[in-house]
Amino acid sequence: MAAIAQFRLIVLLIVLIVFVFYLLTTFQSRLSYLEKYFHLDFNSNLFKHNSFETFSLDEDINLIIYNRVPKTASTSFMGIAYDLCTKNHFNVIHLNTSKNSHTLSLNDQYQFVKNITNWKEKQPALYHGHVAYINFAKFGTASNPVYINIIRQPLDRLVSYYYFLRYGDDFRPYLSRRRQGNKVTFDECVKRSEKDCDPNLMWLQIPFFCGHFADCWNPGSEWALQEAKKNLISHYFLVGVTEQLHEFIAMLEITLPRFFRGSLRLFEKGNKSHLRKTINRMEPSPETVEKIKESKIWKMENEFYLFALEQFNFIKKRTLKAKGDTFFGKGRQFFYEKIRPRS
Numbered sequence: 001m002a003a004i005a006q007f008r009l010i011v012l013l014i015v016l017i018v019f020v021f022y023l024l025t026t027f028q029s030r031l032s033y034l035e036k037y038f039h040l041d042f043n044s045n046l047f048k049h050n051s052f053e054t055f056s057l058d059e060d061i062n063l064i065i066y067n068r069v070p071k072t073a074s075t076s077f078m079g080i081a082y083d084l085c086t087k088n089h090f091n092v093i094h095l096n097t098s099k100n101s102h103t104l105s106l107n108d109q110y111q112f113v114k115n116i117t118n119w120k121e122k123q124p125a126l127y128h129g130h131v132a133y134i135n136f137a138k139f140g141t142a143s144n145p146v147y148i149n150i151i152r153q154p155l156d157r158l159v160s161y162y163y164f165l166r167y168g169d170d171f172r173p174y175l176s177r178r179r180q181g182n183k184v185t186f187d188e189c190v191k192r193s194e195k196d197c198d199p200n201l202m203w204l205q206i207p208f209f210c211g212h213f214a215d216c217w218n219p220g221s222e223w224a225l226q227e228a229k230k231n232l233i234s235h236y237f238l239v240g241v242t243e244q245l246h247e248f249i250a251m252l253e254i255t256l257p258r259f260f261r262g263s264l265r266l267f268e269k270g271n272k273s274h275l276r277k278t279i280n281r282m283e284p285s286p287e288t289v290e291k292i293k294e295s296k297i298w299k300m301e302n303e304f305y306l307f308a309l310e311q312f313n314f315i316k317k318r319t320l321k322a323k324g325d326t327f328f329g330k331g332r333q334f335f336y337e338k339i340r341p342r343s
Helices: 002-038 074-088 108-116 155-166 188-193 205-210 220-234 242-255 263-269 286-293 297-320
Strands: 063-066 089-095 125-128 144-153 236-241 320-321 326-329
Touching: 002 263, 063 074, 063 297, 074 242, 074 263, 144 242, 144 297, 155 188, 155 286, 188 286, 205 220, 205 263, 205 297, 220 236, 220 297, 236 242, 236 297, 236 320, 242 263, 242 297, 242 320, 242 326, 263 326, 286 297, 297 320
Parallel strands: 063 125, 063 144, 089 125, 144 236
Antiparallel strands: 320 326
16 A cells, blocks of 8 residues: 555656646747747846836946035935945945035036046946036037936025034034034024025025036026026936935835835935934024015025926826835836737
């Protein structure tokens, strides 16, 4: 009886092996049929899913420029990039400008463009710095970088910067700031019409997107506002807002996983989501807010902010789905069909 049972087990194993072999052969033949008649390459990146159940299509992107606007959570965001660069095999390089200038000379622009496009040993790379937009095509380069950025409600950004100059932040609390010891509140500053709360100081996000033209830095320039909008639409891959930094990071991981794979987990689980907080910040009074909102500069900067926010929300709606306290990609929402000829 034991011999019969052993024989049956051997026969069953043989049948199982033959069946599995048949399934594998049939599956491979079906793949071959699809590849032949529908011109599909199942080894291509189009069919390789990343952690967000979407497609990794950014292998050809070697350069990202984040021309970060001050006081928009840029340090928090860059902390995540620095944590990821070794694991994801890319370089992070800070562009440090003399005297913290937001614009470069024509020669420096040319040198910067040529340097980073030809510095192959440091690619792929994410460059970041407080510098206005530079149009690479203007300098005859064959390859253009991918631009990203984050902007913030203009009055919130100004108030944060005002207290930052006096008290610093919890990122580097030991540093002495330019207005250290000045105890004047933002409300008091506005009442006294002092220079540190001048509405013209809000004129920063528009020129950062406008670029290196003289009129970009002329507070109240309508041309600068329209140029900034045009550049945001035409030359920026993604522009997020400080108030939705979580969603901004999620969309970068979905669309640029070569650089940002793992960023959402770091933001949600790590200590980066509140990396930098301005110390002793006080919210302005309603009277102060109303007075600031009367200025032309606030109205123009707010118009630009709302324009960017509208674009961001439009993209977010098509890209993200929320689940609990996190986000996922919606996956691919297109496919190919009716491909001819079939040979």
